[in-house]
Amino acid sequence: MFLNLKGDLQSLKTPIVMGVLNCTDDSFYAGSRFKEDSDVIIRATEILTQGGVLIDLGAVSTRPDSHPIDAGTEYMRIKKYLNLILKYIPHAKVSVDTFRSNVAEMAIGEGAAMINDVSGEDEKMFKVVASHRIPYCLTHNSRGRELTNEELIPDMLTFFGNKVEQLKQMGANDIILDPGFGFGKSIDQNFYLMKNLAVLHELELPLLVGISRKSMIYKSLDSTPEHALAGTIALNTIAVLNHAHILRVHDVKEALDTIVITEKCM
Numbered sequence: 001m002f003l004n005l006k007g008d009l010q011s012l013k014t015p016i017v018m019g020v021l022n023c024t025d026d027s028f029y030a031g032s033r034f035k036e037d038s039d040v041i042i043r044a045t046e047i048l049t050q051g052g053v054l055i056d057l058g059a060v061s062t063r064p065d066s067h068p069i070d071a072g073t074e075y076m077r078i079k080k081y082l083n084l085i086l087k088y089i090p091h092a093k094v095s096v097d098t099f100r101s102n103v104a105e106m107a108i109g110e111g112a113a114m115i116n117d118v119s120g121e122d123e124k125m126f127k128v129v130a131s132h133r134i135p136y137c138l139t140h141n142s143r144g145r146e147l148t149n150e151e152l153i154p155d156m157l158t159f160f161g162n163k164v165e166q167l168k169q170m171g172a173n174d175i176i177l178d179p180g181f182g183f184g185k186s187i188d189q190n191f192y193l194m195k196n197l198a199v200l201h202e203l204e205l206p207l208l209v210g211i212s213r214k215s216m217i218y219k220s221l222d223s224t225p226e227h228a229l230a231g232t233i234a235l236n237t238i239a240v241l242n243h244a245h246i247l248r249v250h251d252v253k254e255a256l257d258t259i260v261i262t263e264k265c266m
Helices: 037-049 071-090 102-110 123-132 149-170 187-195 197-203 228-242 252-263
Strands: 003-004 008-011 016-023 056-059 094-097 114-117 136-139 173-179 246-249
Touching: 016 037, 016 114, 016 252, 037 056, 037 071, 037 136, 056 071, 071 094, 071 102, 094 102, 102 123, 114 123, 123 149, 136 149, 149 173, 149 187, 149 197, 187 197, 187 228, 228 246, 228 252, 246 252
Parallel strands: 016 056, 016 246, 056 094, 094 114, 114 136, 136 173
Antiparallel strands: 003 008
């Protein structure tokens, strides 16, 4: 499998790492929040120098009970920080984390290499990514619906199957699947999903796993996001063993080390 990132073909034979860069005060993990221009550049540089392939730039928190910001504020933040990163690091491959199609359209025009959409429901978004032939991460989000463990995987396969078919009919390329750990799923369901992660390979598309420092880890350990690195490494190991293609993380070096060591056991 390959991703076409602004004309560069990125192999997914070995898993790659996407580093989180949040330009918001509302992200669940304080260590991922950056607002000052200098801090954004330092963080973007750190992600790449530690071996990350993608910088995932977001301006809206998607944690449960987050405080939403309006579309105009998100638009301006993404535009400012995307331009800033590409000005100082022109070779950077930036994924923009947004569920708004107008933000995605702007970001693509400003040089984004990928769109990471946690909603997966907006047909306008599908039209944008299809028309630009840009890699698109489609997320399963079951918020507002109560599914049993037994219903979760079939629901996910049906959702992805329908949406991928819709995207392909529109002409989309490079579709990536994110099972959406934490998005409308209980802690027990998140672990059930991790145990059954390999089932998603039936869809024959790249798989992104984003569990870094999430509540499924720190609540299970009666801890906090700041003390959830060891649990993150454990789950990323399981994800790699189940042939995940992209790890979305806060701790890039540790994720790369996890990939190297885990693959020696496969």
